[in-house]
Amino acid sequence: MATKNKKKKEKEIFALGNEAVVEGALLAGCNFYAGYPITPSTEIAEEMARRLPLLEEGVFIQMEDEIASLGSVIGASLAGRKAMTATSGPGFSLMQEHIGYACITETPLVLVNVMRAGPSTGMPTSPAQGDVQQARWGTHGDHPIIVLSAGDVQECLEMTVTAFNFSEKYRTPVILLLDEVTAHTREKITIPDPSDLYIYSRLLPSMPPEWYLPFEDNMRGVSAMPPLGSGYRYHVTGLTHDDHGYPTSKPREVESFINRIFRKIDQFFYDIQIVEEIYCQDATSCIIAYGSVGRSAELAVQMARDQGEKAGLLKLKTLFPFPRPAVEKMLRQCASVLVPEMNMGQISREVKRVNSGQSKVNTLNRIDGQIITPAEILKKLLKG
Amino acid sequence: MSREMKLDRFEIRLSGLGGQGILTLGKIMGQALALDHGYNVAQTQSYGPEARGGASRSDLVISSSTISYPKTISLDLLVALSQEACNKFFTNLKPSGALVVDTSMVGQTPTNIFLGLPFTDMARKVGLVQTTNIVTLGALTHFLPFMRAVSVRKSLKSILPSKIIDINLKAFNAGFNAAKKQYPDAPEKWIFS
Known part of the structure; x- marks a missing residue:
């Protein structure tokens, strides 16, 4: 653009891919981070630890391991936070079970996986792209999921914002795959003016608590999600559940539940597939x-x-x-x-x-x- | 921007041992060139899993246009702060490229055409051996015609913690002045492709 509006609060910084992820997350409204630092994703945790406590409601927790990290991210998200975590190779493997839990409970969250050379501990400081199919199929059971990637530092910021938007819009975990090169490249990036950004937040129920059905189907297949503790009571379980959130194994209810969590992603392919x-x-x-x-x-x-x-x-x-x-x-x-x-x-x-x-x-x-x-x-x- | 030199993928590799401050050096240089001079800069890094002692390097690609591939292809400038790095990366240097070595760490250079200063010894003389990277930065600021001392100092102040600024500025000046004295015509010798 030749004409720059001077009122816009755009800012240029020289930042790492990992730092751009943090900038993007904060722009998207992230106010909860739980994680266990691991190379090459450590800078995300470091920067979050620096920045989140400065926010009015920001919370940063370093957990004992990656399993607990994603567990507390799910909990925070259910309580109404925009929550994320970041990890790499071995940590991503540990998180797989909870990704499934977030899928079935339809909990929005963002998981950044900075891919390093594997398998196992592999080469912590070397890049690879070996977790692509794991991101899609790592957790057990047939499940839909959104997996995004970013190549340069500006893209890290943009795709983090997109990841938060998708997770809130479709009530699903979103995995953002970076690799060591992207995460550890420093470049000049422009932090956009917050008013220029499209930020989506989850749908809140419009009905009184006694009428609320937590997993009710609708046109979009995405039901309203009140924060826990706001008066809307509902049951959260990893078991296949009915519209009320209680376990069910009735074939008709199970089928319509699984179909719905697929349909909520499938019918918006045009929105989700970015190239x-x-x-x-x-x-x-x-x-x-x-x-x-x-x-x-x-x-x-x-x-x-x-x-x-x-x-x-x-x-x-x-x-x-x-x-x-x-x-x-x-x-x-x-x-x-x-x-x-x-x-x-x-x-x-x-x-x-x-x-x-x-x-x-x-x-x-x-x-x-x-x-x-x-x-x-x-x-x-x-x-x- | 108009005063700036046009650059097309000018590639620099800063290399040495872990603990010498190679990554910090890359960050300070990159920030000065990107934010103050307005170039596009991609700074990548590569280091071993050890905290200290292993091989460490930081690569900068500087260009007036957008940078697609962020890593280096063939180097215009190689800065070697250890013998091992000098031996390993010398072959990546362009025929017209320049080699800068720390003569207190590199005893044998693969060529006798190089710019050498005893950075580590100079840092000791400044009073803190940890400022080796900043002494090097001072020298590089003189060697590279597109880098201005004012903006490098600004970048230095914004990145380093305030309590160690003074000694680092002293180190920067020591490097800059020594380079100017020993190689007064170095900035004019570049062949830009």
Whole structure:
């Protein structure tokens, strides 16, 4: 924008990806953080510990482990807080059970997972993208979930705000996947004016407490959620429950419950599936990438264009629900697509699933704790 | 912005041992260049799991246009504060790139074309060996024509805690003046691609 409104309270800072997550969370109204610091996500906890106590109602708790961290985040969210936690590899594994609990109790929360090289303790200070399928399917049982990713520091801020909005709007846990490179890159970012942001907060009941049904179906499939302690009494359980929140195993009630928690996400795919198209319009070969590898791919596409190659880049910001329409469009348009990622092929598996023979899907995998370089991508891209 | 030099992916690697303040150095330089000079800067870091002693490095990519790939590809400037780092990263340097070494830590350089000052010894002379990184920062401010001492000092003051500012400013000036004295024409020798 050439004309800058001076009244706007925009601010430029030089910040880490992790610090941008905190800025985004605070803009989105986060006022509760519980966590157990772990490299490479530690700066999120540090910055939250510094910033939250300054807020009127801000609470920061360091818990004894990751299981308890997510447990207290769920509790805080049920009590009306906008709550989040952040972790990495081993901590994310510990949190899996509670992710399922948040899914079935439809508790909004944001979980940032800064991916590091695994399995197990792996390489704490090296990047990887190995938790993509774990984020989707890590907790047991058939469940819907939203998984987002971010590649640069400004995006960390924006996607954190988006993650909070989605979690509140759809009453679901949202997982934001970063990787070590994104989290530990410092860049200049613009903190937007709070009045420019679209912030969504959960729906509150409009009926008196005695009429309130906590898990009642409606058009959106998302029921109103009063904070516990505000006079609306309801039962919260990990057992499959009926509209009142009490355990049920009646096939009809179970079926309609599970269908509803899927439908509340499924019918808003157009809202949830965020992608960024770079030079896609006339592309004959395309890269599909996410996270920090998306940035390598961006330079690779630029280099390919300089050589006269019609290359494009589809950056996935929403990983799950998998942005099928955007990917299918590129598969129809291009003779070959390349999926570079720092794992053995967790998103290329999804691309191949939706491909159904329309295009050639090439993969480029790196699992040695190093980011994929633009030169590697370019070489593979030109090979077709 | 108009006074600034145009840069297209100028890549710097600051390398040494964990505990030498490499990451802080990168942060101060990055903030000065990003917020005060208005460049786009991507500062990445890489370090071992140890708190002290392991290899540590911080990379800066500085550009007038948007930066897509945040890591370095081939270096314009390598700063080595340990022998190991010097040996390891020298091959990443561009043919026209410059090497800056701490001569009190690096005994053997792979080339005799380099800018060398005894940063660690100078920091000891300032009174606090922990200011090695700031002494280096002072020297770099002289070497790099697009970095202004005023904004680096400003960035220094905003990042470091106030009670250690004075000694660090002293260290900064020591580095800056020594570099100016020993290599008066270093800033003019750059070949910008």
